[in-house]
Amino acid sequence: MLVAVLVVGVAIALAVQLSLATSSTDPMGANNPGQQGGQALARVLQQHGVDVRTASTLQEARRAASIPDDTTVMLSDPNGLLDAAQLQSVLRLGSDVVAVGPGFQTLSAIAPDIHQAGRATATTSDRPSCSLVVAQDAGRLSGVRQAYRTSGGATPCFRVGSTFALAQTINAGDSVTVVGSQLFDNANIGLAGNAALAVGLLGGDSTLVWYLPSQADVQASGPPTLAEITPGWLTPAILLLIAVVVAAAVWSGRRFGPLVVEDLPVVVRAGETMHGRARLYRRAAARTHALDALRLGALHRIGALCGLPPSAHVDQIVAAAAALTERPVHQVRDLLLDETPATDAALRASASALRDLEDDVRRAVAGERPGGSSAPLH
Amino acid sequence: MAISGRFVALLAVGLVPVVVFGATIPGAYVALACWLVFACALGVIDLVAASAPRAVLIERMLPSRVRLGETVAGGVIVTNTSRRRLHGTLRDGWQPSAGAAPSRSPFDIPAGERRMLTFALTPTRRGTRRTRFVVLRSRGPLGLWSRQVALEAPGALRVLPPFHSRKHLPSRLAQLRELDGSTPVMVRGQGTEFDSLREYVTGDDVRSIDWRATARSSASVHDGSGIMVRTWRPERDRRVVIVIDSGRTSAARIADEPRIDTAFESALLLAALADHGGDRIDVLVFDRRVRARVVGAKGADLLSRMVTSLADVQPQLIEADWTAVAAQVRAITHRRALVVLLTDASTPGSSAGLLAALPGLTRSHTVVVATVTDPAVLEAAAQRADVGSVYTAAAAERALLDASRVAAAARQLGADVVTAPPAELPPALADRYIALKASGRL
Numbered sequence: 001m002l003v004a005v006l007v008v009g010v011a012i013a014l015a016v017q018l019s020l021a022t023s024s025t026d027p028m029g030a031n032n033p034g035q036q037g038g039q040a041l042a043r044v045l046q047q048h049g050v051d052v053r054t055a056s057t058l059q060e061a062r063r064a065a066s067i068p069d070d071t072t073v074m075l076s077d078p079n080g081l082l083d084a085a086q087l088q089s090v091l092r093l094g095s096d097v098v099a100v101g102p103g104f105q106t107l108s109a110i111a112p113d114i115h116q117a118g119r120a121t122a123t124t125s126d127r128p129s130c131s132l133v134v135a136q137d138a139g140r141l142s143g144v145r146q147a148y149r150t151s152g153g154a155t156p157c158f159r160v161g162s163t164f165a166l167a168q169t170i171n172a173g174d175s176v177t178v179v180g181s182q183l184f185d186n187a188n189i190g191l192a193g194n195a196a197l198a199v200g201l202l203g204g205d206s207t208l209v210w211y212l213p214s215q216a217d218v219q220a221s222g223p224p225t226l227a228e229i230t231p232g233w234l235t236p237a238i239l240l241l242i243a244v245v246v247a248a249a250v251w252s253g254r255r256f257g258p259l260v261v262e263d264l265p266v267v268v269r270a271g272e273t274m275h276g277r278a279r280l281y282r283r284a285a286a287r288t289h290a291l292d293a294l295r296l297g298a299l300h301r302i303g304a305l306c307g308l309p310p311s312a313h314v315d316q317i318v319a320a321a322a323a324l325t326e327r328p329v330h331q332v333r334d335l336l337l338d339e340t341p342a343t344d345a346a347l348r349a350s351a352s353a354l355r356d357l358e359d360d361v362r363r364a365v366a367g368e369r370p371g372g373s374s375a376p377l378h
Numbered sequence: 379m380a381i382s383g384r385f386v387a388l389l390a391v392g393l394v395p396v397v398v399f400g401a402t403i404p405g406a407y408v409a410l411a412c413w414l415v416f417a418c419a420l421g422v423i424d425l426v427a428a429s430a431p432r433a434v435l436i437e438r439m440l441p442s443r444v445r446l447g448e449t450v451a452g453g454v455i456v457t458n459t460s461r462r463r464l465h466g467t468l469r470d471g472w473q474p475s476a477g478a479a480p481s482r483s484p485f486d487i488p489a490g491e492r493r494m495l496t497f498a499l500t501p502t503r504r505g506t507r508r509t510r511f512v513v514l515r516s517r518g519p520l521g522l523w524s525r526q527v528a529l530e531a532p533g534a535l536r537v538l539p540p541f542h543s544r545k546h547l548p549s550r551l552a553q554l555r556e557l558d559g560s561t562p563v564m565v566r567g568q569g570t571e572f573d574s575l576r577e578y579v580t581g582d583d584v585r586s587i588d589w590r591a592t593a594r595s596s597a598s599v600h601d602g603s604g605i606m607v608r609t610w611r612p613e614r615d616r617r618v619v620i621v622i623d624s625g626r627t628s629a630a631r632i633a634d635e636p637r638i639d640t641a642f643e644s645a646l647l648l649a650a651l652a653d654h655g656g657d658r659i660d661v662l663v664f665d666r667r668v669r670a671r672v673v674g675a676k677g678a679d680l681l682s683r684m685v686t687s688l689a690d691v692q693p694q695l696i697e698a699d700w701t702a703v704a705a706q707v708r709a710i711t712h713r714r715a716l717v718v719l720l721t722d723a724s725t726p727g728s729s730a731g732l733l734a735a736l737p738g739l740t741r742s743h744t745v746v747v748a749t750v751t752d753p754a755v756l757e758a759a760a761q762r763a764d765v766g767s768v769y770t771a772a773a774a775e776r777a778l779l780d781a782s783r784v785a786a787a788a789r790q791l792g793a794d795v796v797t798a799p800p801a802e803l804p805p806a807l808a809d810r811y812i813a814l815k816a817s818g819r820l
Binding site: 232234235236237239240241243244248260261265267269271273274278281282290291293297300345351355 | 380381382383385386389390392393396397399400401402403405406407409410413414467469471472473474475482503509510511512513515526528629630631632636637692693695725752754755758759760762764765766768769770771772773774775776777778779782
């Protein structure tokens, strides 16, 4: 059971694969079995002994139409890929040309007497009113979408409302027949007299060139390339400008004689040792050491201000400073001697207080009242 | 060879034919090639037509000396010895610190004639400024290409120390004159000399009354008081030896002036003053060798010789050898002299050699140690703006303490110490000299 299902599945898959490989999806394609394809019509014509030769480029079509007098050309160019000159050469390929669903430009090139008339007002046409034999044989048409109108010497056929489903123009013995695009596809070929008309129109000669123009037919045209619009003097002008730049570089770069050598003195800043020592104090957080240096300097200066000899004991200086500034002795002693700063902030506060004390002593010695700045000590 | 901007412009004009004949690509290339050949041919013709720049004679007109900060005019005389007109530009190869302006001078000299090209020299540095060559660029008649040649033409300009401190000289000379002559000197020192006798006037020191002369004169003179006083004049013909340290510490810049320049300023002021004071001045610049030496000069010649020999002295990156200084001073004079040491005595470490050599000098001479102090250190010691500046203040305070310890040590060894910021050291040293002279300690 399982094996049977498997075999059937494989067979279906193979069949689909094969059909996909050989079929196309082009509208009106001779081997397109889909709704829009033309495979049904092509097969029927082959069975009737018509030599159906498919062509996708103009060159292939030319090769296929070996005997123009006995050749019918089926042209389906819904995208309007061919230009007017190519369409003229298509007309020369065979004695009869059937254009299936031509666009406006195609139509005006191959049959200027036939005009687009928009969408058909009904899908079924009247009985043919024209004298075409194939039309009389076909009777009514069904599945009509596009309608045409004629002027001049063109022959309209199959009236639909005030317009027609088919139009033919004959010039110098060669006929150009125009029909709507969906009339002959696989979906509509079986309706009413469509098949009879199709076989009548396309099977008249022994060879049918089934020509569906492709991208390869498009004439390569567009804006000109950069090389085409570049003037001939551009590259020499660039070379000349390069020469000018080189000459300018030589002009301004040429040295006016040799360089002059001069020995310059070394610049030694005197404060470097001081700053280096300050950074060392800071990195080592030597607060007490730093404060002691400040205290020593302050003691020297205060001692000198108080008129004490350089050999004076520190207690004498403290007492003299306290007396002059009217501060408590222990406070001045703490500041000048005993205090140990624990943080950088404390160090800074002590240093500032030290300077204030010195300023106060200086002011007191000069005869002013102490505490002018009234800075707190702690 | 050199090309000019005119040649570059000529090449650029070539765009016109290239575009005009550039309808086709080969036409454009032919136009380009023709234009390049045309321009280069013009250049070659111009080069050939240019006068040979080697066919010239170069002479220099230069003053031999200039004081730093002043401007002198210099000149180059170019003689055209060729048979063609010489046309172009000249560059004189002065060292940058000679401050030559303009650095390039255009010239146009007919055949066989000569022209002087002048320029101004404003040197920015003391010492001998030199030029080794001049460069001539001889232009062709079209001014496209030129010939260039560098010709050997050495020249030198000695840039003397500026002697800014001479502005202090008049006031110090006035002080010196007050000491001189009939003014009785209060303190009679070892070195003061007897000048003359005159009658006592109110205010004279009674200790200067010469009783023996009074006894002699009162017998004959009756109209005055009859009391005679001796007057003294400052000692003269003393020797002053100025020793300038040119070792590594003298290179340090204080207030944007190297210590050695401050020392030169001080030495020049002191020398000018002492020369007027009738003393003999000898100057010695020394580190491990004698870098400059002025001995036995007097008057205007002294300052001239001093600035000339000091001009080229630069600080050496070696330690000064103080043990040899005593021998150098002894070589100059055997008599007692005032020895002025212009050096750096700010740290115990760098001053150890000086302190070790001082006793040998103070034994036989009066010694003054003059040192520049850094005003930036004093400023830093008062800073309390943030934690960093407090540490800097501590370091500055430590530096000040070090300096005061060195000064105390020098004083203990019998030397006199003068310290001042750079601008104030020369007058301070001059004042110290006047004070020593007044007290007769020379």
